[in-house]
Amino acid sequence: MSQPIQSFDKTTTTSGDLFLPERYHELLNLPLQRPIIPRGAGLSYSAAASGNHCLSVDMRQFNRILAFDEEKGIITVEAGIATGELNNFLISKDWVLPVLPGYPAITIGGCIGFNVHGKSQYKVGTFINWIKSITLFHPDTGLQTCTPDTELFQLTVGGMGLTGIIVSATIALKKITGNLMSVEAIKVKDINTAVALMAEKAEEYDYIYAWNNFNLRGKHFGKGIVYLENHLPDRKELNPKPYINKLNRFKKIPVLYNGLTVKTMNRVYELMNALQPRQRIIDLVQASFPIYNKELYYYFFGKKGFREYQVIFDLDKWQAAVAEIQKIIAQMNMPIALGSLKIFKGEPHNISFSGSGLCVTIDVPNNKKSISFFEALDKITLKYGGIINLSKDSRADANLVKHCFPHYEQFKQGIHRYDPNQFFGSEIRTRLDL
Numbered sequence: 001m002s003q004p005i006q007s008f009d010k011t012t013t014t015s016g017d018l019f020l021p022e023r024y025h026e027l028l029n030l031p032l033q034r035p036i037i038p039r040g041a042g043l044s045y046s047a048a049a050s051g052n053h054c055l056s057v058d059m060r061q062f063n064r065i066l067a068f069d070e071e072k073g074i075i076t077v078e079a080g081i082a083t084g085e086l087n088n089f090l091i092s093k094d095w096v097l098p099v100l101p102g103y104p105a106i107t108i109g110g111c112i113g114f115n116v117h118g119k120s121q122y123k124v125g126t127f128i129n130w131i132k133s134i135t136l137f138h139p140d141t142g143l144q145t146c147t148p149d150t151e152l153f154q155l156t157v158g159g160m161g162l163t164g165i166i167v168s169a170t171i172a173l174k175k176i177t178g179n180l181m182s183v184e185a186i187k188v189k190d191i192n193t194a195v196a197l198m199a200e201k202a203e204e205y206d207y208i209y210a211w212n213n214f215n216l217r218g219k220h221f222g223k224g225i226v227y228l229e230n231h232l233p234d235r236k237e238l239n240p241k242p243y244i245n246k247l248n249r250f251k252k253i254p255v256l257y258n259g260l261t262v263k264t265m266n267r268v269y270e271l272m273n274a275l276q277p278r279q280r281i282i283d284l285v286q287a288s289f290p291i292y293n294k295e296l297y298y299y300f301f302g303k304k305g306f307r308e309y310q311v312i313f314d315l316d317k318w319q320a321a322v323a324e325i326q327k328i329i330a331q332m333n334m335p336i337a338l339g340s341l342k343i344f345k346g347e348p349h350n351i352s353f354s355g356s357g358l359c360v361t362i363d364v365p366n367n368k369k370s371i372s373f374f375e376a377l378d379k380i381t382l383k384y385g386g387i388i389n390l391s392k393d394s395r396a397d398a399n400l401v402k403h404c405f406p407h408y409e410q411f412k413q414g415i416h417r418y419d420p421n422q423f424f425g426s427e428i429r430t431r432l433d434l
């Protein structure tokens, strides 16, 4: 996923694909002969922080905590700080980021760029709900700070780096009194039972999500486990350790997944979970980043990797939509490496992954069949008014996205107004005709 950082001499050449500025003054001298695009950890599944002939500006040296109001729970950080680092600091002060995507190397800039969610969105919404202000650099206007009541702020959150480089952000935090979480893992016999349970318990739990086996046919489709998690008050036993980004660690892992092994793997996961107690206590770091220490899952897809389809359907439409998805999986005999559900409540925002409804996630090995499968899923998405997650989709085109998101045109016009010379550009901007 990460590219090697090339050295970049701005006085003589513009040939570097990746530039790692160290401090603010270097932003003032960015070469503008070709499109630039800010980059966090580069962990989006789509090329939103890179592009042909673009210069990616790696913001990870901008990783300081600038201000912290421990009484009010408000923090100002530079955009390149990793959520894992920040989380460790905050836990030690009895605060947490209310919304955390699944991997600790993801940066605050990346969280804003895609208005990310975690497992808490039913109760606390997506990242946008917690940002108090953003300081942004644009070559035309220099540094400016914007707040939620401004158009610039609204375009920047979920704006995929196309309104400028976020230098820092002020974020509201959630108070905790302990650093452990209680987890209840409830087995469900099919997808209907899973969704009914999630909807029933949504108000009671801080985090809710489900693992579902989408390889099973007929009435067992979606059999799985619903995880219900709550912060445990007043218990402190965790000593947060620094995290290591393990997503670019292994080079030569054999491809493990195929039609047969994927099905077996799902079964093994189910059996392993059956051996765990229904109720257990885990530490907050593990609960915040469920994929951390499970990175091998990605490596076993081999060099060709995998594709993820993530979609939100309204709660009154998901059943019909999922029935069609189930049919397509069976017709195409599609091996599903991962099936998962989350539940969302909130306002839709621009072309970001937000709103209310059921979120369905499907991972498959990347091959020709996966493209036709995703095209079939697109038709279902459009038929039932679903929206897709652009941070996870490296192939969706402008036509699909225009039809998925009613605010597409408005968003496009907005980013043109704030970046009239189109200094900012990326593969996703070109692909989605933004």
Ligand SMILES: Cc1cc2nc3c(=O)[nH]c(=O)nc-3n(C[C@H](O)[C@H](O)[C@H](O)COP(=O)(O)OP(=O)(O)OC[C@H]3O[C@@H](n4cnc5c(N)ncnc54)[C@H](O)[C@@H]3O)c2cc1C
Pocket: 037, 038, 039, 040, 041, 042, 043, 044, 045, 048, 049, 059, 079, 080, 100, 101, 102, 103, 105, 106, 107, 108, 109, 110, 111, 112, 113, 114, 115, 116, 117, 118, 119, 159, 160, 161, 162, 164, 165, 166, 167, 291, 391, 392
């Ligand atoms: C293992 C894993 C688990 C994940 N789990 C979740 C999840 O639970 N929920 C979820 O919503 N997403 C999830 N994601 C997706 C991820 O949260 C987003 O793709 C996120 O944007 C990646 O952040 P990043 O720091 O890697 O940013 P990048 O991928 O480098 O950039 C993402 C976008 O943000 C922009 N950007 C980055 N930094 C800045 C900046 N300083 N100024 C302006 N724009 C900037 C970039 O231009 C780009 O358009 C997951 C990804 C992985 C790999």
